[in-house]
Amino acid sequence: MVVKGILIIADGLGGRPTDIAGETCLEAAATPNLDRLAERGAIGLVDPIGPGIRPGSDTAHLSLLGYDPYEVxxxxxxxxxxxxxxxxxEGDVCFRANFASVEEVDGKLRVTDRRAGRIETGQEELEAALSEIELTDIAGVKAYFRASTEHRGALLLRGEGLSPRISETDPHEAGVPISRSVPLDPGDPAAERTATAVNELTRKSYEVLKDLEVNRRRIAAGNLPANVVLLRGSSQLPHLEPLSSIYGVRGAVIAGGALYRGIALACGMEVIRVEGATGGLDTDLSGKAAAALSALERFDYVFxxxxGPDNAGHDGDAHAKRAFIERVDRELIGPLVGPVEEGRIHLAFTGDHTTPPxxxxxxxxxxxxxxxxxxVIPDQARRFGERAAGGGGLGRFSGRVLPILLGYCDWGPKFGS
Amino acid sequence: MVVKGILIIADGLGGRPTDIAGETCLEAAATPNLDRLAERGAIGLVDPIGPGIRPGSDTAHLSLLGYDPYEVxxxxxxxxxxxxxxxxxEGDVCFRANFASVEEVDGKLRVTDRRAGRIETGQEELEAALSEIELTDIAGVKAYFRASTEHRGALLLRGEGLSPRISETDPHEAGVPISRSVPLDPGDPAAERTATAVNELTRKSYEVLKDLEVNRRRIAAGNLPANVVLLRGSSQLPHLEPLSSIYGVRGAVIAGGALYRGIALACGMEVIRVEGATGGLDTDLSGKAAAALSALERFDYVFxxxxGPDNAGHDGDAHAKRAFIERVDRELIGPLVGPVEEGRIHLAFTGDHTTPPxxxxxxxxxxxxxxxxxxVIPDQARRFGERAAGGGGLGRFSGRVLPILLGYCDWGPKFGS
Structure with a gap:
C-alpha cells in the first residue's frame, strides 16, 4: 500500500528561552496534537543547512527539500x-520588490518607510501604473512587475546581456537615500547595463506612483504613500533537477508567501491555491489542512x-509566536492526527530556522x-519541543527533511546497487 | 599494547516495525551477546551514506569504509x-553477470528467469564454455568470465578504447527480450565499440550455453536452463587510496559474496577464504568468527x-531475518565477547543499510x-537495536565506521598538526 506524505514547515519555528517561564515559544505552547504525534513517531534536531550556519528562509528551504544551497x-x-x-x-534578472515610502530632498529620494506603512489595499492600481513604465536608457530591456501581499512584490528584467551581479537599491534602513545600483565587478558590461536599467526603473517608479489616486488617499488619511519600488535579491533561474525527476513522484505546495511557492515551483512542485492562506498570522490553517488532505488524491506528497511563527519572531512578540504555534497545533496538525494514526499518511513537521523574538x-x-x-520507528519522546528533540531518537542531522519523508514513503532513488 | 579490530557488517541489518510485536527484526531477535556488548560499549545510529540517502550495498560499503562514494x-x-x-x-570494462534463462521467440531472446532458477550446480561447465567465446565484431577485444555463487558471476572486457558508458543487457524483469546495449552518449566511439562487443558476447553466450550437457540435464529434470549471460553494473577500476596507505596497517576481508570481497580488495585489504562462507542464510558463521580471530595473528584488522539479513529482507521474510540475526549473535558475536571483554580486540558491528522485509x-x-x-567509553545502552541506538551515546553520524574503529585502535592518521 502506498502511504503518501505531508511536509509542514513552520517558518522560524525554533527559538531560545523566553521570559515565558524560561521556555521557548514552542515549549511554552500547548501542543497536544504535536505531543501525541511525538509519542507515536520520532523526533530529533535538524540543522536546516548545517551546524553553526545561520540560514535565510530561501537557502534553508532548498536544503530541507534536499538540495545543497551552496551549489544551487x-x-x-x-x-x-x-x-x-x-x-x-533563462537570462532574466529577478528581484524581490518592496513598495516603499520616499520623500524628495535636494533631488534625492530619501526612504521614510521601507514597507510603505505595510500597505494593505490598492496594490492593483500601483501594479498597473508600474506596468506602464518603458525603459529607454538601455535599448531592448523590459521590466515586468507583479504585486503579492501587502508591500511585497517581484520584478523581472528581460533583455539581451543582463547580469544579476549588481548591488541592490534597498538601503535596508529608513532615513537614508535609496541606494544606487552599481556592478559588483567594476567594468562588467552586462552588470553596467543591468544597473543602469535598475536605476532608471527606480526613478520612473517614483514618477508613475507618486501622484496616483491611491497615494493621494493614503496621504489624506495620514498614511505613508507607496511611492517607490525598492529592489533586492538580484538573481537568475537556478539549475535544480526537479524533485519529480529525482523521486519519480508528483508534489504540490500550499503557501501564502510568494517566496515559498516560488521555491517549490523551482523544485518542480505544482501550486495549490488556498483561499485565506495569507502568509500572515491571520492565515486559514484549517483550510490548509483540508486542502493538503484533499490534494493527496491527486499528488503523492504536499508541502x-x-x-506565522517567523512573523511573530521578527516582530519580537513571544506571546504572539506562542499563540500562533498553538493555533498550528489545533487547526493544522489536529486534522492530520487521525490520518497518521490510521496509517494513511506520513507526516514531517519542522521549521526552516529559529527566529527568537x-x-x-x-x-x-x-x-x-x-x-x-x-x-517510522517510535522513539521515547512524549512531547514536541526543543529540549525533547535534543533527546529524540532521530538524533541530529542536517537538512534533507523532504528526502527522509519520501524515504518513509518508499520513494527514495537508490544510489549504487 | 596494540588492540586489534574486527568490523562486522551484517548486510541489510536495519529495519522497520514488523508484525512481530511491532518491533524490527533486530529488536525482536534474542541477541544476548550484542546486548551484553552494548552494555559494555557504546551504540548509536549511522546513516550509511547520509541522511535521506537510500544506499546500494556497494556505495554503502565504500562510505562505511571511509570513502566518499560520490567521488570514487x-x-x-x-x-x-x-x-x-x-x-x-586499468581500461578494462567490468560487469556483474547473471546466468539467466531465455527462450528464442521470433529470433529474439526472451528472458524467462533472470536467475536461471537460482542454479546451484554445473557452473564450472558453463564457465568453461563461456571461456571459449571469441569476439570478432570488434578487433582485439577479449572477454574473461568467472562464475561465483549460484547464478552469479562477473565478466570483464579487455581491449583498446573501451568505455563503461553503455546501457546494460539485463532487462530487470522476466517476460521481455534481453536489452540491447547502446552507448549512453550517442556517437561516443569507445562506447559504440564496447556496446557492440557486449551484444556479440550476449548472443554468443546463448550459442555456446544452450546445448551444453548441464542444460540438457536441467531441462530433462524440469528445471530452467542457464542458457545466457545478462550483464549490468558496467564500470572501471576506481581510484581508491588503499586503506593500508591511509592507516599504515594491514587488513583482511572474510566474505562469502564476491561483491564484498571485491570492494575490500579495491580498498587494499587481502582476502581470507573460509570454507562454508557462502554469502547465504546457510553460511558458516562460527567458521567466520574463528577465521577472524585467527587472522588477527597476521593482520591488524579484519572485516x-x-x-543473510539482506537476503531474508529481499525475500520479504521477517521471521527468517530475525532467525538469522539470532544466529549471528550466537555463532559470530558469541565467540568475540570474551576477547572484547578481556581487552584483546575492538569490535564494530553495524549494517550497510536497512532492508525491511x-x-x-x-x-x-x-x-x-x-x-x-x-x-570505547560505555554509554547507558543496555541492549542493541534501532530504538536503543536512537538513544545511544554515539548519537547519529554518517559512514566512516571503519575509520572510527581504527581510531579506537590508535591508528588514525592525524590531519593537521
Missing part, C-alpha cells in the same frame, strides 16, 4: 518572481508552509523535527 | 570482477561481511552501530 542558490528574487506567477526565462531575526541553532506514520 | 564510485561490476578473482587492469528492498533510514573494546 543564486539569490531570492527569482523565487519571488516565480511565486507571484511571472514567467521566468505546506506557514509563515528577543533577537528578532534568524539564528543558527537546530530546529525540532518530527516524523510520524506507519514506517 | 564507478559502478558495481568492477567489484564483482575483483571479488571472483579476475585480474582487473567480516554477512549477507515488508518493503523487500533497501531503504534510507539509519542503522544501529555498536563499538566495544578497551578504548
Amino acid at each position: 542558490y543564486t539569490g531570492r528574487g527569482v523565487f519571488e518572481c516565480l511565486g507571484v506567477g511571472l514567467d521566468v526565462q 505546506v508552509h506557514v509563515k 528577543e533577537f528578532g531575526d534568524h539564528t543558527d541553532e537546530p530546529v525540532p523535527v518530527l516524523f510520524a506514520g506507519r514506517n | 564510485y564507478t559502478g558495481r561490476g568492477v567489484f564483482e570482477c575483483l571479488g571472483v578473482g579476475l585480474d582487473v587492469q 567480516v561481511h554477512v549477507k 515488508e518493503f523487500g528492498d533497501h531503504t534510507d533510514e539509519p542503522v544501529p552501530v555498536l563499538f566495544a573494546g578497551r578504548n
